[in-house]
Amino acid sequence: xxxxxSEIRTPYHRMRAGAKLAALCAATVALFVMDSIAAMxxxxxxxxxxYLVPGMRFARAGLGLLKPVWFFVALVLLxxxxxxxxxxxxxxxxxxxxxxxxxxxxxxxSRFDDLVEVVMWGLSPLKRLGVxxxxxxxxxVLVVRFIPVMLDKARLLIDAWRARSPRRPGWQVAxxxxxxxxxxxxxVAEALRARGGxxxx
Amino acid sequence: xxxxxxxxALFAALIAVLGLVPKFTLASGIPITAQGMGIMLCGTVLGxxxxxxxxxxxxxxxxxxxxxxxxxxxxxxxFAGPTVGFLIGFPIAAFVxxxxxxxxxxxxxxxxxxIAAVIGxxxxxxxxxxxxxxxMLELSVTQATLSMAPFIPGDLIKAGLAAALTAALYKARxxxxxxxx
Amino acid sequence: xxxxxxxxxxxxxxxxxxxxGDRSVLRDLSLTLSERRIGIVGxxxxxxxxxxxxxxxxxxxxxxxxxxAGVDVARDRKAAIRTVGILFQNxxxxxxFPTVEEExxxxxxxxxxxxxxxxxxxxxxxxxxGRADWAERPxxxxxxxxxxxxxxxxxxxxxxxxxxxxxxxxxxxxxxxxALRRYLDAVPAQVIxxxxxxxxxxxxxxxxxxxxxxxxADGPAEATLAAYLQAMEALGDADADL
Numbered sequence: 001x002x003x004x005x006s007e008i009r010t011p012y013h014r015m016r017a018g019a020k021l022a023a024l025c026a027a028t029v030a031l032f033v034m035d036s037i038a039a040m041x042x043x044x045x046x047x048x049x050x051y052l053v054p055g056m057r058f059a060r061a062g063l064g065l066l067k068p069v070w071f072f073v074a075l076v077l078l079x080x081x082x083x084x085x086x087x088x089x090x091x092x093x094x095x096x097x098x099x100x101x102x103x104x105x106x107x108x109x110s111r112f113d114d115l116v117e118v119v120m121w122g123l124s125p126l127k128r129l130g131v132x133x134x135x136x137x138x139x140x141v142l143v144v145r146f147i148p149v150m151l152d153k154a155r156l157l158i159d160a161w162r163a164r165s166p167r168r169p170g171w172q173v174a175x176x177x178x179x180x181x182x183x184x185x186x187x188v189a190e191a192l193r194a195r196g197g198x199x200x201x
Numbered sequence: 202x203x204x205x206x207x208x209x210a211l212f213a214a215l216i217a218v219l220g221l222v223p224k225f226t227l228a229s230g231i232p233i234t235a236q237g238m239g240i241m242l243c244g245t246v247l248g249x250x251x252x253x254x255x256x257x258x259x260x261x262x263x264x265x266x267x268x269x270x271x272x273x274x275x276x277x278x279x280f281a282g283p284t285v286g287f288l289i290g291f292p293i294a295a296f297v298x299x300x301x302x303x304x305x306x307x308x309x310x311x312x313x314x315x316i317a318a319v320i321g322x323x324x325x326x327x328x329x330x331x332x333x334x335x336x337m338l339e340l341s342v343t344q345a346t347l348s349m350a351p352f353i354p355g356d357l358i359k360a361g362l363a364a365a366l367t368a369a370l371y372k373a374r375x376x377x378x379x380x381x382x
Numbered sequence: 383x384x385x386x387x388x389x390x391x392x393x394x395x396x397x398x399x400x401x402x403g404d405r406s407v408l409r410d411l412s413l414t415l416s417e418r419r420i421g422i423v424g425x426x427x428x429x430x431x432x433x434x435x436x437x438x439x440x441x442x443x444x445x446x447x448x449x450x451a452g453v454d455v456a457r458d459r460k461a462a463i464r465t466v467g468i469l470f471q472n473x474x475x476x477x478x479f480p481t482v483e484e485e486x487x488x489x490x491x492x493x494x495x496x497x498x499x500x501x502x503x504x505x506x507x508x509x510x511x512g513r514a515d516w517a518e519r520p521x522x523x524x525x526x527x528x529x530x531x532x533x534x535x536x537x538x539x540x541x542x543x544x545x546x547x548x549x550x551x552x553x554x555x556x557x558x559x560x561a562l563r564r565y566l567d568a569v570p571a572q573v574i575x576x577x578x579x580x581x582x583x584x585x586x587x588x589x590x591x592x593x594x595x596x597x598x599a600d601g602p603a604e605a606t607l608a609a610y611l612q613a614m615e616a617l618g619d620a621d622a623d624l
Contacts, residue, residue: 004275080339102281119265139210143213143259164463171225175369178366182374183474186377
């Protein structure tokens with residue numbers, strides 16, 4: 001299954017997912033409380049340092065994940081530059097980069113299954129209130145299993161378009177793709193019913 | 202019961218797939234990312250509650266590190282960024298879209314869906330979206346709105362397409378359109 | 383085999399290599415296909431699906447060239463769609479439009495006909511198959527075999543010189559398979575049929591057996607298919623795709 005977890009081993013991989021998430025929350029709050037350019041520069045350097053500990057390859061991968069942020073960095077600098085407050089703009093831009101980079105760091109160093117476990121653990125108090133949390137685990141499994149299946153079928157349909165048209169696929173291909181979702185939902189529901197229905201705790 | 206559950210799960214997958222396939226082209230040649238249509242479809246097809254659940258499931262998986270947002274983006278980073286307002290808005294948009302769709306059960310599918318998709322999928326979505334940008338980027342509401350304005354025409358087209366898809370789906374698989382049940 | 387290359391444009395593969403990532407699926411393949419009915423057999427993973435996509439121009443080879451009647455099908459898509467058509471396995475992963483006439487008219491519009499002309503031609507094609515009443519019928523209301531026929535008509539409507547079939551009869555009952563087979567036998571275009579089911583290729587002119595991306599055997603259909611069958615039976619369960 002394709003996740004954003006990095007294959008490059010880091011010391012952070014060994015840390016418990018729950019601990020990393022807690023640290024991330026605290027650090028993000030801290031970032032949004034800071035407002036001096038000096039503090040922000042220091043924080044950004046610290047984040048960069050965290051990325052460099054496992055090596056250049058890891059740091060470069062982290063940089064790749066920051067691509068969507070640059071548009072907003074430019075936007076912020078532009079708007080705040082126009083209103084004459086470039087210093088504020090720089091603080092915001094740095095904060096943006098640091099916050100996103102820290103969050104990405106947790107994603108890159110935590111396994112999907114470990115994060116799911118943390119979520120289920122976090123939801124466990126609901127069980128005492130009578131809410132069933134097991135269906136969520138099953139729902140996650142279903143979605144993860146069906147995305148590649150649906151993607152394959154979507155690609156077949158796109159091929160069927162390309163086989164008859166030199167132009168790029170039009171929005172109409174979304175209809176049969178949606179039908180795939182509906183029909184697969186029907187088949188899985190049938191399989192569920194055949195296996196005794198929805199009693200899963 | 203089981204079918205409602207599997208429809209929620211598979212529409213969550215559908216949102217992902219519509220973001221992961223190459224962009225579709227409109228007749229005029231303009232490329233569009235279909236993922237926004239997926240959010241609207243969750244509302245128009247599944248209704249308010251189930252549509253919102255499908256979107257929440259999708260977002261949960263994105264947060265857990267799956268690259269399911271259009272362009273293969275994902276992870277906690279997207280929730281720490283300036284588009285977090287839109288992400289929070291997605292399930293709300295699906296809910297309102299579905300809610301309007303359910304209220305308009307008496308009207309034909311296409312007009313009901315287009316009204317639902319425009320109000321829920323655009324108006325309601327942009328409010329938390331723009332507020333999120335205001336908070337994260339310390340922009341004024343005007344500045345944030347102007348920054349996002351170029352995307353609105355595309356979203357209006359997507360709402361129309363989502364409505365057309367819902368109508369076609371209702372013809373092909375009427376029982377799957379839970380918002381009309 | 384003396385092909386009449388003016389009537390049936392040859393499919394020519396020259397030094398075709400294609401892979402996915404590190405895996406090379408087809409290695410330096412060169413073929414000239416001009417016989418009227420050609421079967422391509424091989425096990426799962428032998429490269430026959432990739433070959434079918436290459437001939438249809440849906441993928442461009444990493445090395446080498448694929449031409450059909452002189453058209454570089456991967457690069458010149460406009461000419462390619464009027465030269466080669468392809469029929470896939472599952473109609474549900476192939477039919478795009480909700481009604482039969484829209485589905486048939488789609489290819490015709492892509493060939494340049496305007497809306498009215500395309501619809502008229504679609505109706506003509508339906509009438510030729512005795513299905514004029516299908517025009518406005520929703521595809522969802524058709525049976526599986528009927529949907530297969532819609533896919534076939536959609537391809538034939540574009541009158542390509544070459545039709546590639548990628549296991550199009552999977553999952554159909556015998557009478558339906560026979561009926562579709564009869565329609566295909568009557569088609570004037572060259573048919574290149576990819577299959578792992580030997581019975582589907584009976585009466586063909588030539589057969590090519592692909593194994594691991596290279597040609598294991600190539601010649602008159604009867605003899606080649608017999609060799610293939612023999613080899614498959616000798617393998618037993620050891621090599622099953624399980």
